[in-house]
Amino acid sequence: MPEATEELCSLDRIDRIIDRYGGQRSALIQVLLDIQKEDKWLAEESLRHVASRLNVPLPQVYQVATFYKAFSLARRGRHLITVCMGTACHVRGSPRLFDRVSQKLGVGPGKTTHDGRFSLLTVNCMGCCALGPVLAIDEDYHSNPSAADLGRILSQYE
Amino acid sequence: MADNITLTIDGHPVSADPSQTVLDAARSAGVAIPTLCHHKDLLPYGGCRLCLVELRQGKRSQLVASCGYYAKAGLEVHTRSPRVLRARKLVLEVLLALMPYSEEIRRLAHENEVTETRYQRTMHYCVLCGLCVRYCDEVKHTNCIGFVGRGVERNVAWVPPDRYDQTCRTCFECMSLCPTGVFPSNFGLAEV
Ligand code: FES
Ligand code: FES
Numbered sequence: 014m015p016e017a018t019e020e021l022c023s024l025d026r027i028d029r030i031i032d033r034y035g036g037q038r039s040a041l042i043q044v045l046l047d048i049q050k051e052d053k054w055l056a057e058e059s060l061r062h063v064a065s066r067l068n069v070p071l072p073q074v075y076q077v078a079t080f081y082k083a084f085s086l087a088r089r090g091r092h093l094i095t096v097c098m099g100t101a102c103h104v105r106g107s108p109r110l111f112d113r114v115s116q117k118l119g120v121g122p123g124k125t126t127h128d129g130r131f132s133l134l135t136v137n138c139m140g141c142c143a144l145g146p147v148l149a150i151d152e153d154y155h156s157n158p159s160a161a162d163l164g165r166i167l168s169q170y171e
Numbered sequence: 172m173a174d175n176i177t178l179t180i181d182g183h184p185v186s187a188d189p190s191q192t193v194l195d196a197a198r199s200a201g202v203a204i205p206t207l208c209h210h211k212d213l214l215p216y217g218g219c220r221l222c223l224v225e226l227r228q229g230k231r232s233q234l235v236a237s238c239g240y241y242a243k244a245g246l247e248v249h250t251r252s253p254r255v256l257r258a259r260k261l262v263l264e265v266l267l268a269l270m271p272y273s274e275e276i277r278r279l280a281h282e283n284e285v286t287e288t289r290y291q292r293t294m295h296y297c298v299l300c301g302l303c304v305r306y307c308d309e310v311k312h313t314n315c316i317g318f319v320g321r322g323v324e325r326n327v328a329w330v331p332p333d334r335y336d337q338t339c340r341t342c343f344e345c346m347s348l349c350p351t352g353v354f355p356s357n358f359g360l361a362e363v
Contacts, residue, residue, distance in 0.1 A: 072314050079320050081321075
């Protein structure tokens, strides 16, 4: 079992984030974004804490957290791999690229590897169609990496 | 209390309080407007668009949800114009396609002479009118349920799921509000 809790924003850290926004309930989305950025996902514990600190009912926190794609309620790995499935990338072979990555990692779309290193997601256009088919690892973009390229690239991530 | 103002509804002058919505003003003047997501104890929501009315100003005409539009002096409101009837019919056809078995929706459709729907009928368990969610929040202040998800995946759920046991067992008041009739029976609670 991968140990997840140790990587989570401790409640103190969440408190600090909330204080940055003066504890305003209108800052709910900003607070969630900051937690999402640190943890890469939103744990139930974090959401409960935000709800009680901002004095927003828990269902309303969930309503926001489940509405925006920027938030993940499922545990995410330390690095996010996104494969573009937009039209341009699609016709240029992104399904095959996706299969390569997915095979290499041994996980399907929306899933996280057992070692907690990577989560694999698909998106629809990243705005750099000329590079298609595109794969991004966190903020780094790669144009149509071969299986060998992939092995080399992935090994650079902890 | 502010002074009453006068607006016209279907050509008749109607006096209303500016804190009243067009819907309230119309209803107190005996003009019927169908509604689905409106509830007298809840804030205006504007989710179903069944209560659309037409506002005319010279040549300009505009459809607005009367449940959330406040009465203003000199408004010219039409509740049965061809444009309104067309829009209302469309909304009802959509509702009918979503929930063909809901008694309330069938009654509303029947009252507004909608018998058929041009859309494909499906079986939905919820039309997302939000009555239960808003009642739980605004009237009961218990916040046991909420909307989760987005788009076609949007749904009403207990948050967290065990809220159902803790608080709802002694309440269930939201269930009688559900226009679909599914929410209550879905959980086998209709007869409780
Ligand atoms: S379609 Fe992939 S970047 Fe535009
Ligand atoms: S009753 Fe006005 S929008 Fe539903």
